[in-house]
Amino acid sequence: MPKVVISEFMDEAAIAAELQGFDTLYDPGLVDRPDALAAALKGADALIVRNRTQVRGALLEAAPDLKVVGRLGVGLDNIDVAACKDRGIAVYPATGANDGAVAEYVIGTAMLLLRGAYGATAEVAAGTWPRNALMGREIAGKRLGLVGFGAIARETARRAAALDMMVSAHDPFLGADDPAWTPPYGGIARRDLDALIAESDVLSLHVPLTEGTRGLIGAEAIARMPKGAVLINAARGGVVDEAAVAAALRSGHLGGAALDVFDREPLDAAAGAVFAGVPNLVLTPHIAGVTQESNVRVSAVTARAVRRHLTER
Numbered sequence: 001m002p003k004v005v006i007s008e009f010m011d012e013a014a015i016a017a018e019l020q021g022f023d024t025l026y027d028p029g030l031v032d033r034p035d036a037l038a039a040a041l042k043g044a045d046a047l048i049v050r051n052r053t054q055v056r057g058a059l060l061e062a063a064p065d066l067k068v069v070g071r072l073g074v075g076l077d078n079i080d081v082a083a084c085k086d087r088g089i090a091v092y093p094a095t096g097a098n099d100g101a102v103a104e105y106v107i108g109t110a111m112l113l114l115r116g117a118y119g120a121t122a123e124v125a126a127g128t129w130p131r132n133a134l135m136g137r138e139i140a141g142k143r144l145g146l147v148g149f150g151a152i153a154r155e156t157a158r159r160a161a162a163l164d165m166m167v168s169a170h171d172p173f174l175g176a177d178d179p180a181w182t183p184p185y186g187g188i189a190r191r192d193l194d195a196l197i198a199e200s201d202v203l204s205l206h207v208p209l210t211e212g213t214r215g216l217i218g219a220e221a222i223a224r225m226p227k228g229a230v231l232i233n234a235a236r237g238g239v240v241d242e243a244a245v246a247a248a249l250r251s252g253h254l255g256g257a258a259l260d261v262f263d264r265e266p267l268d269a270a271a272g273a274v275f276a277g278v279p280n281l282v283l284t285p286h287i288a289g290v291t292q293e294s295n296v297r298v299s300a301v302t303a304r305a306v307r308r309h310l311t312e313r
């Protein structure tokens with residue numbers, strides 16, 4: 001009976017539906033107990049992870065029988081994909097299953113930060129009536145700039161267009177004749193990165209963390225964004241310089257920012273100190289892609305891929 005180890009949280013109904021008949025160990029706390037995880041991996045055929053379990057080096061050494069890794073998400077930066085390939089271990093990301101969740105996060109934070117009206121509950125309840133101070137901006141007519149134009153960015157673009165935004169994107173891996181630039185709801189303006197940064201009222205990042213994207217949006221790039229622009233990073237920490245974002249919000253050059261991902265996760269109190277008292281800032285704990293609905297989809301897709309790999313090969 002194939003043995004499956006699951007080291008981070010997932011939807012238990014998907015385990016019951018897709019992995020019945022397997023010797024399954026579901027312990028979402030294993031990620032924080034490396035010795036227990038290594039012991040559990042002895043004789044394991046499959047491992048299912050989110051983004052915290054580091055599937056490389058010592059872990060792979062501890063799992064000589066591993067045949068498949070299921071990734072409950074799309075980013076693969078916690079997996080040494082080349083080492084897995086060398087060992088004949090298949091890796092299945094949950095491609096497409098959390099696109100909508102991230103797209104809603106981007107649209108939601110863009111509207112929240114442009115409007116700026118939703119943080120006054122205590123003042124209003126206390127009898128202050130800050131109408132002029134809370135006169136914010138509409139999303140309609142603003143230009144959304146997408147850095148990277150893969151599946152999540154495209155879902156974001158579709159929602160943005162429905163809200164009457166203008167949409168531009170930069171993606172060096174997508175040729176000018178790719179049909180993605182001309183979706184049925186209207187054209188996406190194809191831009192180089194400098195032009196995109198200079199013209200976007202809302203700039204949203206949709207790239208993996210690589211040598212080429214680390215530090216992509218630093219102080220210099222932020223200075224070239226229009227005054228009052230909103231920056232959203234629900235992609236990967238390290239693509240954005242967090243201290244530069246904090247400084248630009250304090251100076252008022254940026255009108256708002258939403259950061260869901262960080263150079264160091266979890267963000268500890270020392271690393272988070274840079275954000276203390278910074279205005280117009282939304283910080284969330286790497287949750288843009290994780291909703292109740294996406295957890296169900298991601299878990300089903302991943303468990304199914306693992307089951308098929310173990311039974312149909």
Ligand SMILES: O=C(O)[C@H](O)COP(=O)(O)O
Nearest residue numbers: 050051072073074075289
């Ligand atoms: O890569 C992803 O899909 C997101 O970062 C979410 O990842 P998760 O599996 O850790 O929720």
